[in-house]
Amino acid sequence: MRLRSALLATTLMAAAPVAASATTITGPYVNVGGGYDLTQTQHASTWDAGSQSTVSSKYRHQNGFTGFGAFGWGFGNGLRVEVEGVYNYSEINHRNGAGVANNKTRGSDQSYGGLVNVLYDIDLKQFGIDAPVTPFVGVGAGYLWQHYNPTDSNFANGSRSRLGGTNGSFAYQGIVGAAYDTGVPGLQVTTEYRMIGQTFSDGAFKTTAYAPGGAKIGSGNTSFDHRFNHQFIVGLRYAFDTAPPPPPAQPYVAPPAPAVARTYLVFFDWDKSNLTARARQIVAEAAQASTHVQTTRIEVNGYTDNSSARGGAAGAKYNMGLSLRRANGVKAELIRDGVPASAIDIHGYGEAHPLVATGPNTREPQNRRVEIILH
Known part of the structure; x- marks a missing residue:
């Protein structure tokens, strides 16, 4: 008992x-x-x-x-x-x-x-x-x-x-x-x-x-x-040894791929509309990106600085035409890189919308550009 x-x-x-x-x-x-x-x-x-x-x-x-x-x-x-x-x-x-x-x-x-x-x-x-x-x-x-x-x-x-x-x-x-x-x-x-x-x-x-x-x-x-x-x-x-066990290893999570840029800048020499080697490389990157992101339209906008080979009012008109030639040059390069011509819209803005504000008749490399925008 x-x-x-x-x-x-x-x-x-x-x-x-x-x-x-x-x-x-x-x-x-x-x-x-x-x-x-x-x-x-x-x-x-x-x-x-x-x-x-x-x-x-x-x-x-x-x-x-x-x-x-x-x-x-x-x-x-x-x-x-x-x-x-x-x-x-x-x-x-x-x-x-x-x-x-x-x-x-x-x-x-x-x-x-x-x-x-x-x-x-x-x-x-x-x-x-x-x-x-x-x-x-x-x-x-x-x-x-x-x-x-x-x-x-x-x-x-x-x-x-x-x-x-x-x-x-x-x-x-x-x-x-x-x-x-x-x-x-x-x-x-x-x-x-x-x-x-x-x-x-x-x-x-x-x-x-x-x-x-x-x-x-x-x-x-x-x-x-x-x-x-x-x-x-x-x-x-x-x-005596009361340290907690190490936490279980966390599964590896790959970092997200960097976002594809939707705006690309192509720069030009003064009073030039031909593409440099570096410019062609940037255009090719834009063309490649258009196949990896959802793109319905590609906008190509040309610009100049406020200096010109022409003087006075003729200079502003000359720069407007120069900006269009630059935009057309980029469009042609995009087409060579496989982008359909129907997907490209071009615009020339001349001296308007500078990236860098300057005084009159100033040669500014960053304002001599074409913007490629993927929409």
Whole structure:
């Protein structure tokens, strides 16, 4: 019944909701815990030197507790290794089969030592479960010293016996538990069930018999079979390396292609309408662009600066004609580059709309131009 109740308590703790996500440990951590210890009934064989006989009996344990501290290392893939120091205490409240009826037994024992544990954290997300808990399982092996505090069995006939002694032996354990984040970086609450097994050598402990009235009548060695401790533990675990994992690499997004220009400028030498090599290159770029962007009409506008080979009013009229010749030259080049003539509109504006404001009769290279506009 006590074992069933303890298992139920551990299950309820494991099911308690928490509001944080589970954590897999990477790097060093420390772990402390404590809880209830339930030791199974032990079978004892005592050699009585006085009677030259072996007495078999059973020692029944009652309440107990356990505590441990551990230092470990997590490898980031769920696997952990830790070194643990442990202390166990258990009351002894009855002895059966001692050869004399109606005995009353009172005493206690304790064990202490160290174990090396290998554990594995189970990431529930790999099973499609997004739960704020990390179950874990583990095994351990080490060495424990078992010490029986003076344990007296008082019999109905007035005689009594006393068990005591200390002996060390190999120990092992199995671990099942779960860890919950607290919201504090690196800090987790744990709940665990542990089963510790321990072996003993023959004649490891001593029993002394006393007659009614207290006189010692003999002593002998006592051997125990396997010892099993069932433990239900609550603990705290702190991981020192709490840096969040690097964010997943973002998919590469190619930058958008540069926008195709819709206005191109072709410049001319003074009083010239013929295209230079650079001018032909710009016209070719405009013709190529017209095939890559939605274009319904190409506007070609010619301009001059306000200087002229003619003077006075004749100069302005001459420049108007020069601007048209420049526009027609660009149109002809566009047609050679594959642009349909029907898609091209030309205009000559003479000295109007300069790019750079100047004084009268000024030779300004940026005003001697043709603008190609893709509509």
